[in-house]
Amino acid sequence: MGATVLIADRDKMECQGTEWFLSRSSAAIDAVYTSSCEQKSIELMENLQPDIIIMEIDMFSDESIKRIYALGERPERQFICTSAEATFEQAMRAIRIGAADLLLKPHSPARLYAAVKRSLNKLSGPAPQNSHSQNEETSGNNPFSYARLFGQEMEPLPPGCLISYIPGDKNAVFSTAEQLQSFYAPEKINMLPLSGKVLVYLPKKNKQEWEKEANQFLHFWEERNDTPLSCVIYDNAAPPLKTLKALYEETEDMAEMVFYQGQRKVLSFPEPVKWKTYDPFLSPAEQRKWIDMLNQQDFTAIKEDLYSSFLKIEKPYPSPNLIRTKLTSILAQIRRYMHLFNLTEGTIETQYEATYETILNRPVLYSIVQELYIFIQHVFEEALLKEKQSIYDTVEHAVFYLERNxxxxxxxxxxxxxxxxxxxxxLSHLFKEKTGLSFRKKLLNIRLQEARRLLLETPLTIKEITVLCGFREASYFSRCFHQQFGASPSAYRLSKGAISQFPFQAKNHIRT
Known part of the structure; x- marks a missing residue:
């Protein structure tokens, strides 16, 4: 008699695909049920009592995990967990319910089928006292497992080395794992895909062989991928040997060295990394220096400061997080400068946010410094445009004021x-720079143009036009008009035939 299987996954297509795959496989399975709802999944587990439960652990709350744990006390039930993220919390939840395996999405059908076959073998064999102790025993037989990594296991690994393969794009983790399997085939390797990296443990080789293999895989990778890949090797061959958890924690620090030494490299370490002390905040003198460099738009000084402060750091290095903090302190000074020119919206604001994310997340210091310097150049360009626009707006508004008054x-x-x-x-300086005229000349031109219009379009007298256009004396108005248009106001009106339009001059006129 075959087993019953429940597939619990938020992705309905995932449920359908897994159901189709298992129902057509050679595995001894009688029925496959699916659910994309947390509550319905719990009810099916309790009511159907399936032999194998393939569950996306991310979709279940902690309260639901407690109910599932109670189901796990029955020895005839097997759990296979899936997850989109290999985090400590999700791994511990899988261990807590006694999962036989934790598959990281997107997993291959072959990996799922292998997990199902192992579960079927356990169901058909002698039943242990409970599934939780069985899982602990199975995990104990494998020194390189998620249970050992995230649990409290204190047993050291056998002599070897821990290699951490770190792709530049976290989404390339599963591709890295697949290509490692392909590279080492048919040899079986100990491998754990995690968020952002893949851990591999290779025993019984010397340091030179490990480094040679790692370099060979980097070449193998680069022939097939554009994403950069870094490799960190930590020697665990000499006593005292370390546990998987201790090796992983120390390797995390070693992986930070990519920050200083760049990607597409093999970094090898005989001992843990030691960071030096470092003040991550700008001193008052440094703040003053940055304020001056920004205000003066001194590209040369800024570049020299960035390069000498960050690209010439020597061992022992400070923790990369401290360097990132220092860079955000500099970005804060740039932000202050941006506020001076109201550069807090539009494209430059988007660039600021992207630069901030770059400082926090870009893996290599050199590229962070380059991006920051390029951003500063853009800020200066925008500030110059804003300054020119400010001059333009100021003069335009002033001219508008003159035209109304x-x-x-x-x-x-x-x-x-x-x-x-x-x-x-x-303002007088801006007028001259923008219009080529002094303030007085610009105002006079506006008055004369209006006087010309009134001469041609209205029957107003010269004296009336003089007053309406802001001139104090008719003689001064006539002299200025003659200089501008080559004729006196009266002669100009006659030459244009405007007088014929107004045969009867009104004695009283109302200015509108």
Whole structure:
């Protein structure tokens, strides 16, 4: 008689695909049930009492895990867990319910089938007292397992080396694992895919052989992939031997050395990394220096400071997290400079956020410094454009003010400067730079253009036009008009035939 299987996964397509695969396999399975709902999955587990439960552990709450744990006390039940992330929490949850295996998505059909076959073999063999103790015994037979890595196991690994393969893209972890299997085939290797890396344990070789194999795999990888791959080797061949958990924790520090030495390399370590002390915050003097360099837009000084401060660090290195903190302190000074020019929205704001993420997450220091320097250049470019735009806007607003108030014979430079909240002498400078005219000349041009319009389009007298256009004296108006248009106001009106349009001059006129 065959086994019954329950597939519990949030992805309905995953459920259907696994059901199709298992129902057509040669495994001794009578029935396959599926569920994409947490509550329904629990009910099916309790009511159907399936022999094998393939469950996406991410979809179950801690309360549900407690109920599933109670089901695991029955020795005839086997759990196979799947997860999208190899985190400590998910691994411990799988261990807690006595899972026979933890498959990381996307897993291959062959890996799932192998896990199902092992579960079927356990179901058909002598029943142990309970599935939890059985799982612990099985894990104990394998010194390189998730249970050993995330549990409290204190037994050291046999002599060998722990190799951590770290792809530049975390999404390439499963591809890394598959290509490692292909590289070492038909030899079986101890391998654990995790979030962001793949751990491999190779016994009974010397350091030179391990490094040679690692370099060979890097070449093998680069022929097939664009994603950079780094490799960290930690020798565990000499006493005192370490546990898998201790090796992993120390290798995590070693993997940080990619930050200084770059990717696409094999880094080998005979002992744990020791970080030196380092102040991650800018001192008052450093803050003042950065304020001055930014205010002066001194590209050369900024580049020299970045390169000497971060790209010439020598061993022993400070922890990369401290360097990242220092870089964010510099970014804070750049942010202050951005606020001076109101550069807090649009493309430059998006670039700022991307630079901040780069500092926090980019694996290699050199590329972080390069990105930061490029961002500073963009900030300076935007600041220059903003400054030019500010000049343009200021003059445009001031001209608009003159066009609305030209009739006021008392209008002064100070009035226009107050309207745009600028110093009068600075506004006068901007007028000359933007229009090529002084403030007085620009105001006179606006008044004369309006006077010309009134001469041609209205029957107003010269005296009336003089007052309406802000001139105090008709003689001064006539002299300026003649200089601008080559004729007196009266002669200009006659030459254009405008007088014929107004045969009867009104005595009273209302200014609108």
């Amino acid at each position: 030209y009739w006021n014979s008392e209008l002064r430079l100070e009035d226009a400067a107050n309207s745009v909240k600028r110093n009068p002498s600075y």
